[in-house]
Amino acid sequence: MDFQNKKSIYLQIADFVCEQILLKKWVEKTKIPSVRELAISLEVNPNTVMRTYSFLEDKKIIATQRGIGYFVTDDAYQQVINLKKSEFLSVGLPQLFRSMDLLHIDFNHIKKLYNERIKHEN
Amino acid sequence: MDFQNKKSIYLQIADFVCEQILLKKWVEKTKIPSVRELAISLEVNPNTVMRTYSFLEDKKIIATQRGIGYFVTDDAYQQVINLKKSEFLSVGLPQLFRSMDLLHIDFNHIKKLYNERIKHEN
Amino acid sequence: MDFQNKKSIYLQIADFVCEQILLKKWVEKTKIPSVRELAISLEVNPNTVMRTYSFLEDKKIIATQRGIGYFVTDDAYQQVINLKKSEFLSVGLPQLFRSMDLLHIDFNHIKKLYNERIKHEN
Amino acid sequence: MDFQNKKSIYLQIADFVCEQILLKKWVEKTKIPSVRELAISLEVNPNTVMRTYSFLEDKKIIATQRGIGYFVTDDAYQQVINLKKSEFLSVGLPQLFRSMDLLHIDFNHIKKLYNERIKHEN
């Protein structure tokens, strides 16, 4: 995993964790990597991972058990969906619509790009 | 005009200027407000507007004439289009597609929201 | 019994033991559950119960007899009272008074809540 | 200001800030000391103050303005009241009632201590 420069690392790690949950790679009630483990595997400072975990705990996506570790909460999947959806609706979509208006792009064009993307990835 | 706190102010002002140009409110070869004027009307530190103008000058959207002021360049309209388009293609679209995949949103849903938006704005 | 996450588990278990003594469920000179037994029934690591017992032994509330187990001391009841009372006077009360001052709550209000509590618990 | 050892420093600083607001020493819409300033005057690391401010920002008690500083929010007073009140109701009161029950203390006794406290402080 390598980090972009525009978004803070701890939030990129949060995105990463959320993605694991959405993809069902990390499932409800199970333990996730310890702060130190994840820090080593991502080659960042433990404090940075700690910050990510605190952020996600605040969002009720993970929970801590003293001296044991962090766990995926019971309704983490739904919480992640809610979080990402509200972000998308309040930030992503307005930006999209504004760009479409200013640049005179219509849906068909975007659809075409969407299909092309699939080819590119293969 | 009020500013969001997530994006830097000077870039929000840059967006504002670009929008004036795209909407043909500020047209090619004409003088735009001085740094001090715009700063006052936006209730912002002049340094911030200065930074906006430097940024836009670097993008060849505006140009300075010593002792006179800033002017919209001859091909500003096209430059803005290029700038916004490349931003959209490199940042906006990938983000959009990623959100759609993770949240299982399809084009029809977005289309519906697009139409609903028009109502909301009225 | 389920644990809150804000207070350390071993102290929550200590509270539990003290409560048994105050309620005369565990009486003087009798044997209390072994570390292992209590750990199993509370679904907790034996080390944690061990820490609780050491803590209470230090407070002269329980005592160990080598190879036999832990026993409630002769004056455990009084020791618990003393412990809780000093905690209450040095921590609980000052906090209470400070909250009352800052939040402008008076005794009548608290008294009302006290009476309401009885209803809630039924 | 000197810190107790039982509660984390950044939360004690948060309490301090809340107290300033409740006492109307820091009022709505005004700037509060910068992270560095407060860090120096409290003799702690700037990161610690930063943590306090982030915590309070999350609680909508203070807000940040880029490159300028932190400000008391419009309804900070009410937010602090809400925060402290919910803490008191969910933590302080149950503890109080439990102590009263276990130690067989009644309201008159507490009232007496409350009045004595006033003498002590003079």
Added chain:
DNA sequence: GTGGTCTAGACCACC
């Protein structure tokens, strides 16, 4: 071993 807090010092973007 785990999380959690704190310090020291650095660097960045921004106003």
Added chain:
DNA sequence: GTGGTCTAGACCACA
């Protein structure tokens, strides 16, 4: 000058 992020390293309580 301001906030914000990150690193490095230390220490603590806890399970």
